[in-house]
Amino acid sequence: MSGTAQDLARRLWVLLALGAVSTLALFGAYRGVHADAVPLASASTPGVVAVVTAQNALQEAQESAVQSGVAGVPGTSDASIKLAVANQSLGVAASERVTGLDGQQTLATVDGLLTVYSGWIEKANREPAGSPLQDAYFHTAATVLDGNSQAHPTNDSLLGRLAELQRRQEQVVDQQAEFGWPLWIGWAAVVLICGSFCLALVETQRFTRRRFRHRWNRPLAAATVLLVAGVLVLALFTWWTHDGLTDSAALLNGAVDGRLPNPATVKGHMSGAGPRAAVANWILAGGVVLMVLIAAGLVPRISEYRLRSSR
Incomplete structure (x- = not known):
């Protein structure tokens, strides 16, 4: 050659x-x-929105129930509507699996706490307006919701667990965008x-x-x-x-x-x-x-x- x-x-x-x-x-x-662009748009976004929606709906439900102080018709009162929105949003968050198995376990716990919280709200709504028993039921519901601390919900409360889930979602979003x-x-x-x-x-x-x-x-x-x-x-x-x-x-x-x-x-x-x-x-x-x-x-x-x- x-x-x-x-x-x-x-x-x-x-x-x-x-x-x-x-x-x-x-x-x-x-x-x-x-690789992370599609998951952020298709899963992380609706998952984050669902958790925030549930948090806002729960806070509004508590405020509405306490402020009204009257018995609402099940499924039609403002508090009941907000609770239904929160429950639906949590279902969306569970379906998106933003934080994996750990997040699914948290959402299962939150779902159980939501059932307990809704039960106390319903009991309060069946009592006469302003009665001591109604106040006691609202207080118990607030304990389940945020540990009676709206500014700083306790870690084992419903809103506290959702806040922790939201922080983990934020970490996932940061990793996807990093x-x-x-x-x-x-x-x-x-x-x-x-x-x-x-x-x-x-x-x-x-x-x-x-x-x-x-x-x-x-x-x-x-x-x-x-x-x-x-x-x-x-x-x-x-x-x-x-x-x-x-x-x-x-x-x-x-x-x-x-x-x-x-x-x-x-x-x-x-x-x-x-x-x-x-x-x-x-x-x-x-x-x-x-x-x-x-x-x-x-x-x-x-x-x-x-x-x-x-x-």
Whole structure:
């Protein structure tokens, strides 16, 4: 084999190796950001909203029951309506499984406490307005609800357990939105590896131009354009998704102050996250196309020099 053929063969294997490494690095870094985008939008958001809704409904139910101080018709009184909203919201929170098995266990306990609390409210509503027995029932209900401390519910109370669940949900949301040091390292590696790959493609293009007197090696030029365009597009998609994750996390974690986050607003922040996450499946296909283009640009030239040497 001639010296030029050996140089071409060496460049071929270097480019193929860089192509494989670049593809894997880009695939891992891209998925690292987008893997949590869909769960945050589809599960974490409704789960957080459900818990906040239940907390607000329970507080309003207690206030309504105490302030009215009269017997309400079961299922139609304002307190009963609020309790029904809380119960429905807890069902939604349980279905989303934001915090896993630990959260499911907490919600099962909360569901039991809600049944007990609702029972005391119903008993209070059946007593004459302002009677000592009604006051006692309301006091017992408040103990179950928040330990008779609305500002700082006790840990074993209904609202205290929901507050702890909310804090764990906040941790999950933070983890989903976090761009931590592994991702920084991953994207730094992408820049380094893909930059080296691009330089190697340009150098090989110049080498073939000198040897074959052609202005362009079209397959190598196409591979270079595909690489640069692909990295830029994927970086832009990653920026959009990360920005949406950050904004959504700030909105959802603001619920700690009792504000009900608007799911539509979160949905707006995360619009397009699903399709962008699905692009990860095309990165590997793009890597294969890159390597096919590299082979198409160099293998015929190597074969040409081998043929010359055999003569």
